[in-house]
Amino acid sequence: MNSMGPTYHIIGAGIAGLACAYELKQKDKNIHTVLYEAGERIGGRAYSYEDKDLNRRLDNATHVIIGANKNMARFINHNEWENLTYFWDVEQDALSSQHQRFLAHIFKSMCNTPPSQIARDIIRKILWLTFPWTRKKRQIYYSKQDLSQKFANFFLGSVDELKLSHKLLKIDSLFGRAAQLNFNSEVVEIGPDDVVILALDNRNYAKLFNEQELAHHSIINIVYQTSQKINLPKAASFVGVINGLSDWIFINDDILTVTISVADDAPADLQELARLVWKEIDKLRGVNSAFVPAFKVSCHKHATISQDESSNAHRPISAQGRFPNLFVAGDWTMQNYPCCMESAYLSAKRAVKTIFKIKNKI
Ligand SMILES: Cc1cc2nc3c(=O)[nH]c(=O)nc-3n(C[C@H](O)[C@H](O)[C@H](O)COP(=O)(O)OP(=O)(O)OC[C@H]3O[C@@H](n4cnc5c(N)ncnc54)[C@H](O)[C@@H]3O)c2cc1C
Incomplete structure (x- = not known):
């Protein structure tokens, strides 16, 4: 947790992850955002x-x-x-x-x-x-x-801390909540009010949870x-x-x-x-x-x-992840949407909306 309040840990610096930071700052500019990226650059598949x-x-x-x-x-x-x-x-x-x-x-x-x-x-x-x-x-x-300049670099203005070369290997849970993020380079404790957003591509998401990746x-x-x-x-x-x-x-x-x-x-x-x-x-x-x-x-x-019937049926129908403080974003997470920059952005919007809906209920 940051001294100013909870930290929003966003994993994956593609359009979805970057847009999460942007949308969070639109809600409240005092929100603290940390963006972790496995690679050495931002933009994901659009750079x-x-x-x-x-x-x-x-x-x-x-x-x-x-x-x-x-x-x-x-x-x-x-x-x-x-x-x-x-x-x-x-x-x-x-x-x-x-x-x-x-x-x-x-x-x-x-x-x-x-x-x-x-x-x-x-x-x-x-x-x-x-x-x-x-x-x-x-x-x-x-x-x-200069695609990066148009999108990734623009959204980067909403990121308080960017941590490149941070590949998330495992999420540890405690009392039914995501409690620790294990990166290749450091271990990050998740504060009680912190939020984690996984904005990964489908292949890396599947690897993280040992699931079958989509075609x-x-x-x-x-x-x-x-x-x-x-x-x-x-x-x-x-x-x-x-x-x-x-x-x-x-x-x-x-x-x-x-x-x-x-x-x-x-x-x-x-x-x-x-x-x-x-x-x-x-x-x-x-x-x-x-x-x-x-x-x-x-x-x-x-x-x-592949955006066929079978893959579409396996795509998430909401942004809620497997723990109450864990959310998902990414082009593939929007069931029924073509996978593109727009769906990556929409997934970020949906994740932030879901987080605030839950927070406002508490
Ligand atoms: C060749 C090509 C052409 C395309 N053409 C178009 C087009 O014309 N129009 C259009 O709208 N879309 C197009 N797309 C699709 C578009 O690029 C993607 O839909 C969009 O960029 C996806 O963004 P994303 O953030 O969901 O995923 P990604 O961009 O894949 O971002 C995921 C990020 O997570 C990081 N990551 C993965 N695993 C981990 C981990 N364990 N720990 C930390 N970080 C991790 C990755 O390194 C990556 O940076 C194209 C894609 C390609 C490849």
Whole structure:
């Protein structure tokens, strides 16, 4: 316990953990927040880093937010985010701007799950959140660069103490309450009025409690660095690719990024895949060149949980953890929501709301 009052111990410095600190401070700026993170940086699955090979700052993956994601969308400076979308059918070599025709493609990327397998309640939730299908709600924005700066670093202002390289290994309980947090680097006693919020990804949550992890799907991200800005047809800044190798193409000055969702069956040779994807981009641009610019390709093997019926059924229905002073947050903890930055944020909001509801009852 802190001399000012109880301490709020938040474990996991992804968007969910960071947003917990932010939401707690919105409730009361005198609340004491301590954020513990296993790794050496904040942001979890949404961060930027200095890339030595391409010699510039890159996002780990281009992150998209739709206008209907109203919690995350309010942090966007709309001038810095692009929202001009076209869809390109590779087989028919045809461009279209009609989002409605490509809902399956959008849903696949939103849920990182084959469209036919997405849980019905998740589809219902997306439709409920996005309809009426207004222009504002259907806007699709993507981070042009420096994702950390936009979110993680902003939320960090609400963290009183940040403890990196703190991996939580075990929670000890006493009299039915979480009593001690055992990290790899220190043991932290939990005061009688303290609160613990676990904002972990599903795999690490399952490891902590020796549970079965949920199924996951991969996402491949390819970053090409071109000598000058690439122009796509219709001056599109990002394009949904139908019947192709890639799913989305994003332009950011001399950087062109490609995302491939549900990439579990991707070939082992990712370098070759990146070269083939560039040929696809050449086709879209109507050029025929043997040249492939410098690129960086990465496969995020456990990018998100699979959002199928079975996984959805095993996701938490509330923020209450297994002890009265323990709460959960994280994109996967919001049953019926697509796993994304918005659900990570919403889970933080729900955790803080639940904590205060209980506190106000006592
Ligand atoms: C390639 C890729 C592309 C994506 N594209 C989009 C997109 O376009 N739009 C979108 O909205 N979302 C996208 N997402 C999903 C989005 O990034 C995640 O939904 C969101 O960042 C999850 O945040 P989180 O805080 O719930 O979890 P995480 O970001 O996973 O944070 C969990 C944190 O807990 C830490 N941790 C784990 N175990 C422990 C432990 N034992 N002790 C201490 N710390 C621990 C981890 O190191 C991590 O920092 C994408 C994800 C990937 C990987």
